[in-house]
Amino acid sequence: MWSQFLFEIAHFATCLFTALVLFATFWLYQDAWKVRKTMRGFLRTCGFLFLSISYVVSSAILEATVLKVSLFSASNMVGLQLFFRNLGYLLIFLELASEKIESRPKTQLSYVALPAMAVSLVAFQVFSPVLALLAAIFYSIKAVIGLEAHVKPAAAAFFLFTVSELLSLLSLFRQTTNVTLFHLLAPFGIIWIAQHVVLLLATLVLGRWVFGYLLKQFEPQLFMMFSALTLAIFLITTTVFTGLLLKSVQDESLNQLESDAKVLQYALDSKRTEGVADVIAIAQNPELEKGVADKTKEQLGMLAEQFLLSKKYSTLLILDDHGQVIARGEDKDNIGSFLNDDSLVKRAKAGEAAGGFITTDGVLAPVITLRAVAPVKTGDQIIGTVVIGTIIDNAFVDGIKKATGLQASLYGNNTLSATTLLAADNTTRLTGITENNQDIIQRVFIAGQNFKGGVTIGNTLYFAADLPLLDTDNTPIGMIFVGREQQEVLQAAGHSVELTFIATAVMLVLSIIPSFFISRHITQQIR
C-alpha cells in the first residue's frame, strides 16, 4: 500500500517539475516574443504553455489502483491532459515547420512542407508521441542542418519526451496474458517507472537548456527561483500531508474496525438475548404448557411448527420432563431422541432460561448456531423444556455488511463459517477456508483476546479486527471478523490525495502571479 503511495507521489512530483520547466521555456519564449511579436513566436510560446498545463493536469491523475472513482471522472482528466498535450506539441511543431531554416553552406534545404495532418479521433491517443517526435525532428533539423546549434538540447529533450509518451502508450496493452509483458506494463511496473525516469531526464535536459538563458537576466532568474521554491514547498507539504493522511486513515480504519467488530459482537449478544426472551415467551404459552402436561404430541408438533415459522428459527424442540423430544417444529416426524446430556437443557431442567452459541459440523465448515432454552412449568413444577435454535448464516453477516458497509465473517473454530467475502467468481462465498495466522490463533483462539491488524483472506489483504466468539462458559469457540480491503483504504484516502493534488496544482499555478509581481518589484527597486 505504502509503495503505491510513494510511486504516486513520485508521479506527482515529476509531472509538476516537468510543468515548471515547460513553464520556464514558455517564459523564455514569451520574453523573446514581447520583443518581436510574430505569429510563429506566439504559436511556440502558447505551445509550451499548453504543454506545461497538460503536465499540471497530468500530475493530478492517479492510477486506478489508488483511486477507483475520480472526483472529475478519470476519462475527463485524461481527455483534458491529452487535449493540452497534443495542442502544445502541435503548436510547437507548426512553429518549427513553418520557420525558414538558415541553411549552412552547400545545404539545399528551404521550407519544409507543412504536412497535412489527417486527424483521426481513433489516433488521438497516439498523437502525443507523433507530435513530440515531429517537434524533436524539426528541432534537430534546425540544430544539425540549420545554423541553430544551440537548440540541440531542446531537440534531445523532445526526443526524450517522445520516448516517454511512447512508453505511456504501452499501458494500453495491460490486458495481455503474457506474464512478462504484464509485469512490464503493470501500474507502477518497469515501464511505468521507465516512462517517469525518461520524462525526468527530458525535463532535466530541457531545464538545463532553458535555465541557461533565463538565468542571464535578473528578473526571470528571480521569478524562476520564486516559482521553483514555491514548487518545492508545495511538494514537501503535499507529500508530508498526504502521507500523514494515509497513516491517519489506516489507523482510523483499524480503530473503526474494532468498534464495528464490537458492534457485531453486540448484535450477536442481542440476538442471544432476543432468543432467550423468545424461548421464555414460547415456554409460557398456555397452549404449549397444556400440551406438554398432556403430552399431546400432534398438537405440540403443530404448535412448534407455527412458532418456528413465525419467529423464523431454524429449529424448535419441545422436550418432556425426561428430556425426550416430543415435538420438533422443523421436522415433526423426527422426535423421540433424548437431550439430557445437553448442558443448556440441564440448565433449563434446573429452572433456568439460558442461551449461547455452539458450533456443529457442517458440509464444508462448522455451523454456528444460537441456541436458547427455557423450562416449561406448571406452577413451580418443571414439566418440560423448549429449545430454539437459529443458524448464524451468511444472511446474518450480510445484514451487518448492509449496515456498516464492511466485510464481516464468523469463524467456527478456525474455519470460516458465515461470511460476506466472495471468491473471485463474485458468487461463491469463501466458506470453509481456514485462518492459519499464528498471531491470530495465539491471541484470539488461545488467549481469548482481540486482534487488530493486517490479514490475508482468500488472497486478499484486509485490515481486520478479530474478536473471540465465546460459548456460555466463555470459552472461545470461534472468531468474529470485521475487515476492510487494504486497497479500499488506500482508495478511500485516494480521494483526499486527489483533492490535495488538484488543490496543490491550482495553488501552484496561482502562486506564479505573486511570484511574478514580487520579482518584478524587486527588480524595479534595484534598478
Add this chain to the structure above:
Amino acid sequence: MTKPLIRTLFLLILILIAGVVLPTSIQASVQSCGMNVSPTTTTRDTSTTFSFSGFASYSGSGVMWVRFTRPSANFTITSGLSTGAWTASTNGTQLTFTAPSQTDLPGNFTIYATSGGSDASSADWTVEMSDSGDGSAAAGCDGTLGVSISGSNSVTPTPTPTFTPTPDTTAPTISNVVVSGVSDSSVTITWNTNESANANINYGTTTSYGSSGSDTTRSTTHSLTLNNLSSNTTYHGQIQSTDAAGNTASSNDFTFATSQNTTTVTVTTTVTTIVTPTPTPTPVPDRTPPKVTLTTELNRVFLTAPVIEGTATDNKAIAKVEYSIDDGQNWTDADHIDTLGEKKTGFSFTPLTRGDGIYSIKVRAIDTNDNETETETQTIIIDRLPPAIGGAIFSIGPQILQPSPNGSIVTLAGLMPKLTFAAVGGPTSIKLMVNDQSVPMTQNIQTRLWSGSLVGAESVTYKLETESIDDAQNRTAKSLSPVIVLPDGTVSDVLGAVNGAEVRVYYFDSQAQDFRLWGAEQYGQENPQFTDAQGRYKLLLPAGTYYLQINASRTRPLRTNIFTLTTSTPIAQDFTVIKKKSFHFGLLNIPFPDFGQNDVMINLPEKSINEADTNFLVGESFPSFNLDGVQDDALLGKPTVVTVLTTWLPQSSGQMSILEELSHDQSVHTLVIMSQESTASVNVFAKRGGYSLPVVADSDGVLVTPLRVTTLPTHYFLDRKGEITKVVSGVLSKEQLEQYVQENL
C-alpha cells in the same frame, strides 16, 4: 621442480572444490523420534482434540516436517494447530505440519479429528518426521499412539471442543463436608469437590495439626476414616484436595469431637455445617419387585411405530411404568396406565421413534417402594421407506467440485474428493463401491448426512455405485456421477522426471492490479510445492486469475500464460523444463550465465472432458408428482426450469437468489424441489431467505430415482408441454439459465 608444485596446487584446488561441493550433498536427518497421544480413547461421532507431545533426535538444527496419519478410516482429521512457525495442512487422512526452517519441536501438536459412527479397537496414529520441507527421508516415530473408539456420544449437537486445551489453573471447590461414624477412636469425614481430585486431611488437637490421612484416588466424592483418635477429644481438621493439574484447594480449619454419635462441625466460609442424624430403625422394607409383561408381539417389522401393550403387577402397588427405545439409556412414561397405584395394571404406549430404524425397546415397572423390574430387550424395526440416497456433492477442502454440465466430476489422483449426500429410509449402512473397491461411508449424527473420502491413485474414470441397507435388510442400489481422475501434472526435462522442482502459483489481485503468491494454506494445499521423485505436483485452484512458474535446478524458469478459472479446476499439465547450457570439466558441470526463461500456454483439463451423458431424460415427460399441493400440471403452458436442490448445500442460497431473479420473468415457470427434506424445514428456509418462487419439499425423495438425480443442484428444462428438453448439473448463473431456457423453447 615445477611439475610437483603444479600437481600439489591442482590437488589443493580439488580438495577445496570437494570441500565446497561435497558437504552440500550430505543431508542432516532425523535419527529417531517419539510421540505420545492424549486422549487414547474417544466416543463415536465425536469431534476430539488430540494432543501430541514428544521428542526428536536429529543431526541437523531441527525438524521441518511432521506428518500425522489417522489411525484408521474411522477417523477424519479436520484441522490442526501448533505454536511457533508451524503451519498445518490436511486432506482428512493425513495432517502435515511444516516449518519454514529447521526448528525444535513445539511443546505439542494439536489435531482435531472426528470419530466415526462405530466402535473401533485401538489403532495407532502414524507419526513421521523429517528435517526436509518436502518430508524426504522421514523417520517413523515410536510411542503411545493408539486410540480406540467406544461408547456413544450424545445425540444432541454439542459444542465443538475448544482449539487448544486451556491450562487448568483453577483449584477444586470443596463442599458438603460431613463428619459421621463418630466413635471414641474414629470418625469418617466425607466431602465433595466440583472436579476430580484426591483427598487429604490434616488433623490434630491444635491448629498445627500434626497427623494426616489421605487417599490418592481422584474422585468428586471423598471419604476418609480417621482412626486411633483419643476419646472425648476435640480435634482440629483441614481438608485438602488436589486436581490432576496440581491445583490444591484447602478448607478452612474445622473441629470435630470423638465419643459422640452426633457431632457438630464448624467450617467457616467454604465448609458447610452438617449434622448427621442418628438413623432411626425402620421396618423391614418391601424388596419384592413388580412383574411386567408385554402382550404385543414385537421383534418384527412395522410400517409405523406400533402401539405396545402389557401388564404390570406388584405385591403392593405399581407407582410407575416407563419405557425406553434405546435399550435402557433413557426412559419415558408410558402413554396410558389403566390403574396406577393398584397391584395390577394394564398399560400401553406408542414409542416415539425417529422414522425408519431399529429400536431396542425395554419396559420397566416401579412399585411404591422403588423396586423395579425391566423386561428383556425387544427389538422393533420400523420400515416405511426403502433406504435411498439423494444427490451428492463432491468437495476437496473448502472447494466444491462443480460437475461438468454432463454431470461428471474431474479431479486429480492425489486430490480425491469427499462425497456427501443425504439419505432417507433409515439406512444403517451405505456401501460405496469405487470401481469395485469398497469405501466406508459414515453418517454425521448432527447433520444426518453421509460422507466418505474417495480413494484411488490411478488416472482413470471411477464409476461410483452405492448400496444402502436398512435394518429390515432392504437394499437399494444407485449409481452416482462418475469421477474422472486425471494424472497428476509433472515437471520433466530431457532426461525424465525432475525431482524437487518448485511449482509456484501466482494469483491476480484485481484491486491492486498485481499478482501475488497464491495463499494455498487456507485451501489445505501447498504453494510453492516441490515435485516428488516422479516429478509430480498437485493443484486444485479456485476461481480466479493465475499463472504458474516452475523453477528447477540448472534449468531455465518456465512460466505459463495468465489464465482465468471460473470454477475450482485441477491443474494437470505436464511441463518440460530446458536445461541451462553448461561447461563440463571432468566431474564439474559449470552452467553458463543464463537469465532467460521459457513461456508455455496453460492447458486446462475441462476442455478435453467428455464423459457421462445426463441427457437420457430428454424427450420424456416430467414425472407426475404432488408435493405440498403443487402438481406436475403446474408446469404446463410455459417453458419451465425445475431445480432439484437441498437446503444443506453450501451454494443453495446463492442458487436460490439467481432462480428468484429468473422467476420474475413472467414467460418462464420456475420450481425448486428440495429433495429429502421436511416441509417445515423447507418452509423456514424459504421464509428466512424471503424467496417468492415456489419451493416444495420432496421429503421422501420420490423424485430422486425417476429424475436420476446424482449431483446437486440439477436443473431440468421443460418445454410448454412439460417435456424435458435439457438436464444440466451444477450451480448456474442467471445468464446460463436464460440461455438454456432460450435454447429449449
